[in-house]
Amino acid sequence: MAARIERVKGRRVWDSRGRPTVEVEVAIHGGARGRAIAPAGASTGSGEAVDLRDGGAAFGGLDVARAVGGVDAEIGSALRGMDAADQEAIDRRLIELDGTPGKQRLGGNALIATSMAVAHAAAAADGVPLWKHLARGNRPGALPLPEIQIFGGGAHAARRLDVQDFMVIAVGAEDYGTALDWTAEVYRAAGKLLAASDRIAGVADEGGFWPMFETNEEALDLLVNAIERAGFTPGEDVAISLDIAATQLGRGGQYALAREGRRLTSEDMIAMLLGWLRKYPIVAIEDPLAEDDSAGIAAFTRAAGASVEVVGDDFICTDPRRIAAAADIGACNTALIKPNQIGTLTETKAALDAARAAGWNAIVSARSGETEDVTIVHLAVGWGIEQLKVGSFTRSERMAKWNEGLRLADELPTGLKLPERGRFRW
Ligand code: 2PG
Numbered sequence: 001m002a003a004r005i006e007r008v009k010g011r012r013v014w015d016s017r018g019r020p021t022v023e024v025e026v027a028i029h030g031g032a033r034g035r036a037i038a039p040a041g042a043s044t045g046s047g048e049a050v051d052l053r054d055g056g057a058a059f060g061g062l063d064v065a066r067a068v069g070g071v072d073a074e075i076g077s078a079l080r081g082m083d084a085a086d087q088e089a090i091d092r093r094l095i096e097l098d099g100t101p102g103k104q105r106l107g108g109n110a111l112i113a114t115s116m117a118v119a120h121a122a123a124a125a126d127g128v129p130l131w132k133h134l135a136r137g138n139r140p141g142a143l144p145l146p147e148i149q150i151f152g153g154g155a156h157a158a159r160r161l162d163v164q165d166f167m168v169i170a171v172g173a174e175d176y177g178t179a180l181d182w183t184a185e186v187y188r189a190a191g192k193l194l195a196a197s198d199r200i201a202g203v204a205d206e207g208g209f210w211p212m213f214e215t216n217e218e219a220l221d222l223l224v225n226a227i228e229r230a231g232f233t234p235g236e237d238v239a240i241s242l243d244i245a246a247t248q249l250g251r252g253g254q255y256a257l258a259r260e261g262r263r264l265t266s267e268d269m270i271a272m273l274l275g276w277l278r279k280y281p282i283v284a285i286e287d288p289l290a291e292d293d294s295a296g297i298a299a300f301t302r303a304a305g306a307s308v309e310v311v312g313d314d315f316i317c318t319d320p321r322r323i324a325a326a327a328d329i330g331a332c333n334t335a336l337i338k339p340n341q342i343g344t345l346t347e348t349k350a351a352l353d354a355a356r357a358a359g360w361n362a363i364v365s366a367r368s369g370e371t372e373d374v375t376i377v378h379l380a381v382g383w384g385i386e387q388l389k390v391g392s393f394t395r396s397e398r399m400a401k402w403n404e405g406l407r408l409a410d411e412l413p414t415g416l417k418l419p420e421r422g423r424f425r426w
Pocket residue numbers: 040041042043044164165206243245313365366367368369
């Protein structure tokens with residue numbers, strides 16, 4: 001029986017930075033409901049779907065009245081009567097309706113919240129959890145391996161550190177629950193070490209410590225120390241992963257490390273990162289160079305990609321065409337998958353498929369501006385994405401996602417089991 005859409009309603013709600021964002025609620029004939037909320041980035045790639053904001057004086061120009069209005073009017077009338085279970089037809093309709101390449105007319109935020117809310121509604125109409133609806137009869141994936149932020153920097157902490165995310169991956173943990181337990185211990189140990197040296201300034205946008213370091217290497221040293229203090233072997237039990245978010249550091253092959261007062265070329269950046277790989281137990285590096293430095297990303301991937309994940313975020317923007325083009329030149333070996341970067345679930349799945357076709361790994365990721373929405377955890381399990389990045393191990397918009405994984409374990413035949421490890425050192 002088709003799940004006919006009866007009504008689509010937009011609503012302005014608030015995100016983890018206290019900024020307005022778009023929630024969409026979809027009602028199906030017969031009573032089923034689905035709801036989803038758009039997240040928002042701070043360090044965004046220029047190729048992302050447009051996050052439609054009103055401008056003007058209210059809330060720093062970030063209000064979403066136009067995006068919400070579009071959901072209530074145009075999107076609502078276009079989707080009414082359609083089958084919520086036919087996600088591809090829904091998303092095609094949304095893309096046609098918007099009619100612009102960057103989804104700037106109706107807004108990528110309005111579109112992704114609608115697309116995800118439709119999926120939730122279809123799952124509810126079918127009486128199954130979202131992950132099962134997304135798996136569509138395929139064997140569900142296991143729970144994803146968590147990648148968890150300990151220190152925040154870059155655009156998420158007023159650039160107190162050049163590197164944006166200092167994260168850990170519990171590579172030695174035998175299951176999802178243990179990976180969380182170990183990370184909780186590392187987070188606590190890092191907090192104690194920072195407090196003891198009077199270097200905590202607060203927490204950054206994604207709940208990681210906002211530390212007062214003078215250099216990026218100081219942060220890496222303390223992180224290794226925290227892993228050891230928590231009783232783990234760095235690299236074997238718990239490894240490090242970094243999001244350099246290098247688009248924020250420069251363009252045109254020129255980079256500035258403001259904290260250290262250094263200007264670097266693309267080659268210098270690569271040499272510095274390779275030096276870190278030799279010195280520290282790092283298993284993944286995201287956006288090592290800026291989005292316009294594809295030659296640099298390819299060179300870095302050639303040098304490091306056999307043993308570490310080279311993750312594309314700003315550089316590929318969850319766009320299947322960008323992923324295929326990156327793969328053609330040997331740039332990156334892992335895709336960061338963020339649904340709101342592309343704007344619909346169908347296109348998000350196409351990006352995942354493009355990554356798989358290239359032989360890449362994949363990491364589903366939240367944004368720095370988040371909410372209680374846990375859709376991405378269901379995507380990870382339903383689509384078999386092997387890693388999950390949602391920021392730190394504090395703050396409810398982050399913990400909602402980690403906790404959802406613990407709940408899903410009770411529904412999965414594989415329980416807390418983690419996926420098969422990829423071909424990288426981790
Ligand atoms: C990133 C994300 C999450 P933002 O760069 O990977 O850390 O940040 O959502 O601000 O783009």
